[in-house]
Amino acid sequence: MASNWISYNELAWTDDFLADPADYRDEVNGYIEFINSTAVTPVNTVLHLGCGAGGFDVYFKKHYTVSGVDISTGMLDKAKLTNPEIEYIEGDMRTIRLKRLFDCVVIPDSIDYMLTLDDLKQAVQTAALHLNPGGVLLIVCKPEETFHNNNFVYTGEKGETHVTLFENNYINPYVPNTYEITLLYLIRHKGKLSTYMEESKAGLFPKKTWDKVLKDAGFNMEPRSLDGIYDKYLLGEGEYPMTVFIGRKI
Incomplete structure (x- = not known):
């Protein structure tokens, strides 16, 4: 089950050198605003698919009870050290089944690793199967356009x-x-x-594909632009726009 990426296993320790949880504060606070403004009932529990080293969870846990899932054991080891009070589980976002429901599922841009359309459908289906009726789904991605x-x-x-x-x-x-x-x-x-x-x-799908996959899985979603978050790391000229799909399970 575990991934074989050296970046997320043997070299996971470098995350301490390359990113500080404080670097994620504004980004995650933006996601929290999206979640709370979309929810029709209070959000108490969050399932974080593709949680990585737990940097985002430093801020998510201030508002919600968080459970994290990742396929890379090196990243999970770091996440557990950073957030010992959070439940972290090794698993693949395409296939994991926890047999319980959450108020919200978040998949920040780790969903890029869904290489094929079938992978993408499976990951979105996992989110649907773990959400309460009316639960909130937040996905951060980069549409092809x-x-x-x-x-x-x-x-x-x-x-x-x-x-x-x-x-x-x-x-x-x-x-x-x-x-x-x-x-x-x-x-x-x-x-x-x-x-x-x-x-x-990584997978790169047009917006119409995202729209169809989310609709077919039973979600009512809308896209919002997220620009400039990683621009300070760009080497030379460039831009790195991202899209947040936010909505609820129908």
């Missing part, structure tokens, strides 16, 4: 260790409905350099 090739750089230093991560996003014209993610790590410990590279693919 607004996505661009981009480069990012992240860097941080603690003690005698310095980490720099370069990320390249590339739309391969020969592989439709996907984009490529290439990560290059430069890790220096006491001046000694180690390098790691990882390549993966």
Whole structure:
């Protein structure tokens, strides 16, 4: 079940160097506003699919009882250290079945890793099966119409260790409905350099596909723009618009 990505397992520790939970505060507070303004009854419980290292949960847990699911054990280990009071479960968002219902399901942009249309349908179905009637679904994604090739750089230093991560996003014209993610790590410990590279693919679907998948799964959703969140990490010129789909289970 566990993923084999080195970025989210063996190198999960670098998250402490490249991101601080405080960096997520404004972003997550925006999601909380979307959730609370969409809900017809108070939201008490949240299922976070693709929770990663738990940075978002630092803020979600101030408002809700959170359960997190991720496929990468390295990220889950970090999440448990950051948020020991939260229940974290190893699982695949396409197939996990917890046999209980929540007031809200959130899938921040980890849903990009749904590589095929069938993967996407399965993940959205998982959300539907874990929601109370009228429950809120929040998805953060990048529809094909607004996505661009981009480069990012992240860097941080603690003690005698310095980490720099370069990320390249590339739309391969020969592989439709996907984009490529290439990560290059430069890790220096006491001046000694180690390098790691990882390549993966992510799904890239037009908005009409998102609309149909969400409607077919029984959701009444609307898109909202989310711009500028990661622009400070862009290398050179570029833009990184994202879309928030927010709505309720019918």
